[in-house]
Amino acid sequence: MIKSMTGFGHGEAFNAANQKVTVEMKAVNHRYCDVSLKLPKKFTMFEAAIRKIIKEYASRGKIDVYISFEDLSQTGIGLRYNQEIAREYMDIFRKMQEEFQIEMDITASQMARFPEVISVEEKPQDEEVWWELIEKALREAAEKFAASRSVEGENLKADLLLKLAQMEEDVDFIEQRSPDIVKEYRAKLEERVREFLEDASIEENRIAAEVAVYADKMAVDEEIVRLQSHIHSMKDVLEEEGSIGRKLDFMAQEMNREANTILSKSSDVALAEHAIELKTNVEKVREQIQNIE
16 A cells, blocks of 8 residues: 555543643655654653654654643642742841841741742653653554555555556557558658659669668657556556655656657657657656655
């Protein structure tokens, strides 16, 4: 089953403490596997493990991963008494008392109001608890992400097979039409020679030689054979598993080379029309292949 490089996935995970991790993944075309992570600072320790899991589901594409955390219970929040800061405040108050001969009437509740004496901070959490949530949400998102890529991949495959069938029809027409062009050229050449020589005898050898030169110049037999081979090979590759985008891209480049050669040799109107259609479909195939992993 072929896979598109574009896709999207969403996953969520909760635990008994009512903490929640959300993961979103999306991807577009890229030559390599380029993973960009956006996650809370507290999760940076898991970055390598997160990348490793993502690469289980994708081998190519520019993949953006967004991870967020929510503590719905607020049990992870606590108060911290900063003793050193409180002591510094008291030292300053004593100096002020001595210097200005004033009474120091600071109470604990008043002291608590001074900046940084009491602060709200997050309680330390077991790394295993975090990772359990992250992995569960990440794999859910990755599964949906991979599934969306597979669906899009099947659509791409159907479209490519349709274009390959159209290309086969054009190649078949060119193959059948090419011999007739040489025959028609010979007939026109003989007619022109007769008109020029006013019905004098025609040197058959000269005519044959001229026709042979023309036939050699217009011959597309080799290009047709190679194109037919590339088309059949591409159909086979579309049935393969795994990452096939680079292989298809190489085949499409070869197809484009043969189509260009055929088009450059097309002197007949009907043949040229099919050569142009062939070239157009090759370009469309090349463009679609850029989306395949």
